[in-house]
Amino acid sequence: MEKIKMTTPLVEMDGDEMTRVLWGMIKEKLILPFVDLKTEYYDLGLLNRNATKDQVTVDAAHAARRLGVAVKCATITPNRQRMEEYPELTEMWKSPNGTIRAILDGTAFRSPIVLPCIKPVVKNWEKPITIARHAYGDMYKAVDMTTDEPGTATLTFRGESGAEKSLTVQTVNGPAVWQGQHNKDSSIRAFARSCFQYAIAQKQDLWFSTKDTIAKVYDGEFKRIFEEEYETSYKAEFEKLGITYFYTLIDDAVARVIRSSGGFIWALKNYDGDVMSDMVAAAFGSLAMMTSVLVSPDGIMEFEASHGTVTRHYYRYLKGEKTSTNPMATIFAWSGALKRRGELDNLPELTAFGRRLEEASLETLESGVMTKDLLPLVEPGFQARGVNSEEFLDAVAARLV
Ligand code: NAP
Ligand code: MG
Numbered sequence: 467m468e469k470i471k472m473t474t475p476l477v478e479m480d481g482d483e484m485t486r487v488l489w490g491m492i493k494e495k496l497i498l499p500f501v502d503l504k505t506e507y508y509d510l511g512l513l514n515r516n517a518t519k520d521q522v523t524v525d526a527a528h529a530a531r532r533l534g535v536a537v538k539c540a541t542i543t544p545n546r547q548r549m550e551e552y553p554e555l556t557e558m559w560k561s562p563n564g565t566i567r568a569i570l571d572g573t574a575f576r577s578p579i580v581l582p583c584i585k586p587v588v589k590n591w592e593k594p595i596t597i598a599r600h601a602y603g604d605m606y607k608a609v610d611m612t613t614d615e616p617g618t619a620t621l622t623f624r625g626e627s628g629a630e631k632s633l634t635v636q637t638v639n640g641p642a643v644w645q646g647q648h649n650k651d652s653s654i655r656a657f658a659r660s661c662f663q664y665a666i667a668q669k670q671d672l673w674f675s676t677k678d679t680i681a682k683v684y685d686g687e688f689k690r691i692f693e694e695e696y697e698t699s700y701k702a703e704f705e706k707l708g709i710t711y712f713y714t715l716i717d718d719a720v721a722r723v724i725r726s727s728g729g730f731i732w733a734l735k736n737y738d739g740d741v742m743s744d745m746v747a748a749a750f751g752s753l754a755m756m757t758s759v760l761v762s763p764d765g766i767m768e769f770e771a772s773h774g775t776v777t778r779h780y781y782r783y784l785k786g787e788k789t790s791t792n793p794m795a796t797i798f799a800w801s802g803a804l805k806r807r808g809e810l811d812n813l814p815e816l817t818a819f820g821r822r823l824e825e826a827s828l829e830t831l832e833s834g835v836m837t838k839d840l841l842p843l844v845e846p847g848f849q850a851r852g853v854n855s856e857e858f859l860d861a862v863a864a865r866l867v
Contacts, residue, residue: 481539483775578750593729599739659763675719754792771795
């Protein structure tokens with residue numbers, strides 16, 4: 467069989483622990499036999515980040531800027547415990563995802579992989595719900611303080627021009643707690659653009675919700691910027707594709723989401739997205755089945771699994787055990803990147819292969835062959851057999867030839 471040709475490379479960001487092991491297996495069994503793979507390879511494994519003083523992460527992100535499509539393996543974000551585990555670390559390197567997100571100015575979109583034998587907790591959810599969380603500001607960059615006497619707090623902005631704007635927050639007659647929050651127009655706008663870009667790429671409706679009836683100015687700015695971007699840059703394309711941009715209040719959105727059949731993208735402010743993404747993920751089933759795409763305002767996409775490096779399985783693997791780690795989200799990261807590369811480079815065969823890889827993986831699960839994490843989630847009466855990662859990948863590969 468002739469291998470599918472690529473024209474432009476995609477950026478390959480390797481990672482750590484069990485997902486690094488899966489990464490190699492996925493390439494060997496599911497990609498390389500079928501695709502004449504072209505990648506620019508960056509080793510984001512912790513030891514190489516350390517050896518390069520994290521320059522490799524920055525280089526990888528800039529390569530994604532240049533080439534437009536990337537696929538990333540899960541990586542360790544070092545903490546104090548990891549500093550003890552890896553004594554050679556010269557610094558507690560920052561989260562690679564954070565670094566890449568900052569360079570791409572991107573928004574992460576998380577979606578579950580859904581299949582008939584695993585029903586979501588919400589029984590009318592038939593299609594995936596994709597959550598887009600704004601990842602800058604609000605409560606996450608707030609300053610807080612407590613005070614213990616009667617008095618007045620004011621909010622003052624001092625411009626570089628010397629002009630000042632000030633208002634009273636509140637006068638209190640006893641101890642109180644305070645918080646100062648901000649967001650930036652540029653960040654909200656980048657978030658909006660990423661959302662519209664991704665909705666167009668996915669040909670799905672985009673929902674956005676805030677609490678602008680209460681936070682008239684603050685959330686009102688979010689609403690206004692989204693509307694402005696939609697009207698000036700995306701409306702025509704949305705109408706052409708027959709998709710809609712829908713704004714509603716967060717409480718109304720929550721009620722509608724629960725009653726919906728899914729199949730749309732839900733954009734949320736930082737805190738709302740933090741909360742709702744965990745709720746939606748839990749209702750759809752398993753962390754191992756959540757995929758994630760980082761999308762920049764100009765449409766650069768970096769595909770990855772939502773889960774981490776699955777450390778506990780890695781230690782069992784190091785002892786020689788064959789683990790049953792679920793490779794689905796990492797397979798879908800690869801298929802997503804190949805499909806996007808195919809679309810951008812006008813290579814329908816590559817796009818079709820990405821789709822076929824997804825179908826073969828889903829068919830394998832539907833045939834009852836799955837990693838053990840999914841066994842407790844299948845519908846009653848569904849006959850399923852737990853296999854290890856390698857056996858699962860072999861079963862998918864057998865459907866590809
Ligand atoms: P994790 O790697 O996602 O794993 C947490 C637990 O979830 C696992 O122990 C496992 O449960 C289950 N699980 C997750 N993915 C699975 C899969 N594919 N198949 C089967 N079970 C799966 O999270 P963590 O243990 O909190 O973090 C480990 C490392 O990953 C950390 O160093 C963290 O910094 C990093 N991390 C990286 C990213 C990223 O690169 N995007 C994201 C999150 C975390 P059982 O052990 O019960 O089987
Ligand atoms: Mg959360």
